[in-house]
Amino acid sequence: MTTATAIAELDAKHGILIDGAALGAAATFEVHDPATGQVIAEVADGTVAEATAAVDAAHRAFPGWAATNPRARSEILRRAYDLMIADIDRLAALICAENGKSQADARAEVGYAAEFFRWFAEEAVRTDGAYGISPAGGTRTLVTHKPVGVAALVTPWNFPAAMATRKIAPALAAGCTVVLKPAAETPLTALAIAGILSAAGVPAGVVNMVPTTDAAAVVENWLSDDRVRKVSFTGSTGVGRVLLKQAADRIVNASMELGGNAPFVVTADADVEAAVAGAMVAKFRGGGQACTAANRFYVHASVIDEFVSRLGAEVAALRVGPASDPASQVGPLVNARAAQRVTAAIDAAVADGAVIAAQAEAPAEGWFVAPTLLTGVAPDAAILADEIFGPVAPVVVWEHEDDLLRWVNDTEYGLAAYIYAGRLQDAIRLAESFDAGMVGINRGIVSDPATPFGGMKQSGLGREGAREGLQEFQETQYFSVAFD
Numbered sequence: 001m002t003t004a005t006a007i008a009e010l011d012a013k014h015g016i017l018i019d020g021a022a023l024g025a026a027a028t029f030e031v032h033d034p035a036t037g038q039v040i041a042e043v044a045d046g047t048v049a050e051a052t053a054a055v056d057a058a059h060r061a062f063p064g065w066a067a068t069n070p071r072a073r074s075e076i077l078r079r080a081y082d083l084m085i086a087d088i089d090r091l092a093a094l095i096c097a098e099n100g101k102s103q104a105d106a107r108a109e110v111g112y113a114a115e116f117f118r119w120f121a122e123e124a125v126r127t128d129g130a131y132g133i134s135p136a137g138g139t140r141t142l143v144t145h146k147p148v149g150v151a152a153l154v155t156p157w158n159f160p161a162a163m164a165t166r167k168i169a170p171a172l173a174a175g176c177t178v179v180l181k182p183a184a185e186t187p188l189t190a191l192a193i194a195g196i197l198s199a200a201g202v203p204a205g206v207v208n209m210v211p212t213t214d215a216a217a218v219v220e221n222w223l224s225d226d227r228v229r230k231v232s233f234t235g236s237t238g239v240g241r242v243l244l245k246q247a248a249d250r251i252v253n254a255s256m257e258l259g260g261n262a263p264f265v266v267t268a269d270a271d272v273e274a275a276v277a278g279a280m281v282a283k284f285r286g287g288g289q290a291c292t293a294a295n296r297f298y299v300h301a302s303v304i305d306e307f308v309s310r311l312g313a314e315v316a317a318l319r320v321g322p323a324s325d326p327a328s329q330v331g332p333l334v335n336a337r338a339a340q341r342v343t344a345a346i347d348a349a350v351a352d353g354a355v356i357a358a359q360a361e362a363p364a365e366g367w368f369v370a371p372t373l374l375t376g377v378a379p380d381a382a383i384l385a386d387e388i389f390g391p392v393a394p395v396v397v398w399e400h401e402d403d404l405l406r407w408v409n410d411t412e413y414g415l416a417a418y419i420y421a422g423r424l425q426d427a428i429r430l431a432e433s434f435d436a437g438m439v440g441i442n443r444g445i446v447s448d449p450a451t452p453f454g455g456m457k458q459s460g461l462g463r464e465g466a467r468e469g470l471q472e473f474q475e476t477q478y479f480s481v482a483f484d
Contacts, residue, residue: 007097012042015187020198029212031043031098032185033098034331035324043211050210054208055208055225057208058179065175065203068175078117080117081114083199084165084196087192091193095161098189100333101323102329104329110161113159113162116166116168117165123173124173145477147175148474149228151228153179154232154243155167155190156234161189165193166465167234168193168207174474179208179228181212182209185334186334190209223247223252224250230254231247231253231255232254233256257455257459261413262418264282264283264295270421274420280311280314281444281445287333287369288392292446293389294418295387296396296407298395298397301399311373315371315373320363332366333369333390338367339368339390341389349392352383353376412458413459418441418446424442438451
């Protein structure tokens with residue numbers, strides 16, 4: 001099946017999914033291939049009317065789905081996992097087409113995304129609770145959990161499969177019904193996943209989807225609806241603050257996975273070769289367009305020359321190009337605005353004294369930015385202050401641990417961090433001092449469906465994945481039972 005055929009079969013002009021029906025809208029919006037800028041699909045552009053109808057359907061379906069026994073919910077999620085793995089070629093092609101990832105990155109994302117269905121299929125049947133005697137005696141206490149209700153899920157473009165499954169899977173496992181708004185840049189993958197869930201046996205109305213270019217109006221509609229009891233958002237810290245203010249008006253249960261500014265630390269006794277290999281993954285996977293991407297590199301003065309030499313050689317050798325070329329390792333950025341922003345950040349850093357130590361070649365056409373290694377970066381350089389969200393690695397030299405910890409934690413973000421060190425004890429000791437929800441120790445990846453993904457400070461609230469991810473979609477309830 002060609003990519004064009006896969007896109008055509010989605011019938012994206014009827015891409016609003018409500019109560020099991022594929023619906024059109026008065027208008028459509030275009031989806032572009034980031035490698036060429038060409039239009040690859042037109043998608044139904046949902047409005048507040050469709051947003052309300054989606055909640056209507058989810059609200060009607062909720063009692064039945066919540067009453068469905070955990071084993072039945074588990075089996076449906078397990079079938080969704082199997083269907084995703086069997087459909088990896090089509091799903092990866094859709095990700096390549098609308099997101100621009102390399103084929104290797106896209107296939108890796110599909111495997112990762114599917115794993116959330118398998119993990120929460122297993123968690124769905126692991127119901128927990130508690131039974132105890134009250135301290136004063138005379139009563140017994142029973143603690144249980146119930147689904148929170150209709151959940152509004154808002155996902156970003158950088159992981160169009162994984163960010164959808166990471167939210168949908170625990171919501172369904174807990175017994176919630178959902179309304180989903182995928183990113184306007186990448187709605188096609190979400191459409192395909194919705195089809196897989198239907199094929200797996202998810203009842204009509206349990207999963208509803210409203211693609212739209214008016215995200216603010218649609219999400220505000222959901223947050224102002226008394227029937228919506230949960231919002232789970234992944235995106236920028238700025239938008240997260242807005243949604244939290246809206247959620248506060250009705251005290252809506254909120255999970256927020258927001259921005260990051262991940263430090264990557266290399267100590268004097270680190271295995272430099274391993275650190276470089278980890279840096280290539282932590283920085284350049286997905287073209288650096290990940291909230292967990294390494295954003296700031298702090299390398300000890302005693303190993304800086306070797307690290308820069310090795311990393312520079314790897315960066316210069318990267319194959320940058322469209323996903324249509326299987327040899328491509330780094331694809332384009334998601335749109336022209338993103339490419340312009342990252343290019344401007346490189347230019348500003350150079351003007352501020354940084355040096356381009358290594359740079360790959362990138363196509364002139366399309367929304368590509370050449371992977372770039374910057375040295376001579378001052379600890380207070382502007383490029384270190386915010387998420388780059390692109391294939392740029394600025395390197396700072398450190399000598400004293402006190403300075404290192406101050407620089408690492410001098411940010412409003414606290415999502416991920418990475419450290420390479422020779423002694424594990426030293427690595428853990430330093431990691432404990434990092435204001436970060438997740439720390440990769442001698443490895444360049446922190447994400448795993450079995451672990452609690454989330455951050456500190458302005459990087460968000462709550463956790464996704466692991467047992468904690470299921471609990472985000474549950475309410476705790478206890479019964480005080482007279483026992484005299």
